[in-house]
């Protein structure tokens with residue numbers, strides 16, 4: 356059974372092998388402070404939960420807080436879009452979705468910031484017989500995981516529990532909630548390669564492994580584009596998706612967002628016209644009313660993937676006080692609450708054991 360225990364095995368708890376040695380620019384934050392490298396949704400969620408447990412936290416970001424993948428994401432909270440069989444990822448996705456409503460409510464109360472969140476469900480379409488078979492084939496595995504879906508007509512399945520959140524609202528709220536718990540922020544201050552035994556949580560998304568290249572699974576950026584339509588007058592009752600094409604609507608503004616693409620181009624931020632045109636035409640197949648509209652905005656972001664295997668990498672690096680929370684790839688918005696729960700539980704558990712020994 357998946358749960359906290361899976362992450363708290365005795366093998367994970369070790370005393371640090373290094374003597375204290377902080378990189379120069381970190382001296383000013385002081386020893387005993389947890390340094391979070393990366394202020395995306397993952398770093399901020401962990402910072403918030405750790406600070407709630409009394410851990411002094413400073414979040415460093417190479418740019419502004421929340422300006423990378425967590426700003427770019429669509430915000431679909433859809434384990435059924437990807438999870439097909441039992442795995443640590445699929446169990447984590449289901450567990451994270453189950454706590455999202457409470458997470459959002461607590462965050463709104465803690466920050467005073469309204470978060471656009473709805474359990475709108477998702478309609479998944481198959482365009483070919485092969486896709487229809489693949490949709491049907493995954494039902495048994497998904498049902499066993501607790502992911503519900505129902506047939507909704509020929510070549511369609513409806514996922515009633517899928518939800519949608521605006522990740523930009525979540526990041527804004529996390530920032531305020533963190534500050535209210537005493538977290539301090541250092542923006543435009545990248546953390547360099549880590550050498551000593553300061554307590555650091557590496558949550559730098561696609562850039563993470565560069566902070567400890569010899570010891571960490573290699574993180575890579577997978578670029579994805581999205582396009583938006585404002586003022587369309589359209590009203591969607593749920594998310595629409597077909598394979599990796601999807602359409603969602605922000606409840607507060609009516610903005611429609613369509614995605615996406617999967618590109619291995621490194622950290623190239625240029626908007627690719629051909630790719631955004633392709634997204635528009637795929638989206639118009641799902642929702643023909645989009646065909647005659649012109650996108651009001653186009654953007655891209657770097658999903659934090661791993662060069663090998665699947666993430667996320669949630670662990671303490673052996674023999675150090677360095678923790679990792681990265682590699683959430685397509686699902687970091689979904690996985691944020693559960694990631695923060697696991698990291699906080701592991702960290703507090705280790706600290707307790709080390710204080711006793």
Ligand SMILES: Cc1cc2nc3c(=O)[nH]c(=O)nc-3n(C[C@H](O)[C@H](O)[C@H](O)COP(=O)(O)OP(=O)(O)OC[C@H]3O[C@@H](n4cnc5c(N)ncnc54)[C@H](O)[C@@H]3O)c2cc1C
Pocket residue numbers: 392393394395396397398415416417418419420421422423424425426427428429430431432544545546547558559560561562563566578579580581614615655656657658659680681682683684685686687688689690
């Ligand atoms: C187009 C697109 C659509 C997506 N749609 C969804 C979706 O619908 N649902 C979903 O769940 N997920 C989605 N995702 C994935 C999701 O956005 C990511 O998995 C998630 O945002 C990762 O969060 P993060 O905090 O790990 O990374 P980031 O948000 O990238 O944050 C990492 C932070 O680390 C900082 N940093 C980098 N280097 C350093 C350094 N040396 N020192 C300090 N800071 C550093 C960066 O500036 C950045 O702010 C999507 C992603 C993209 C690109």
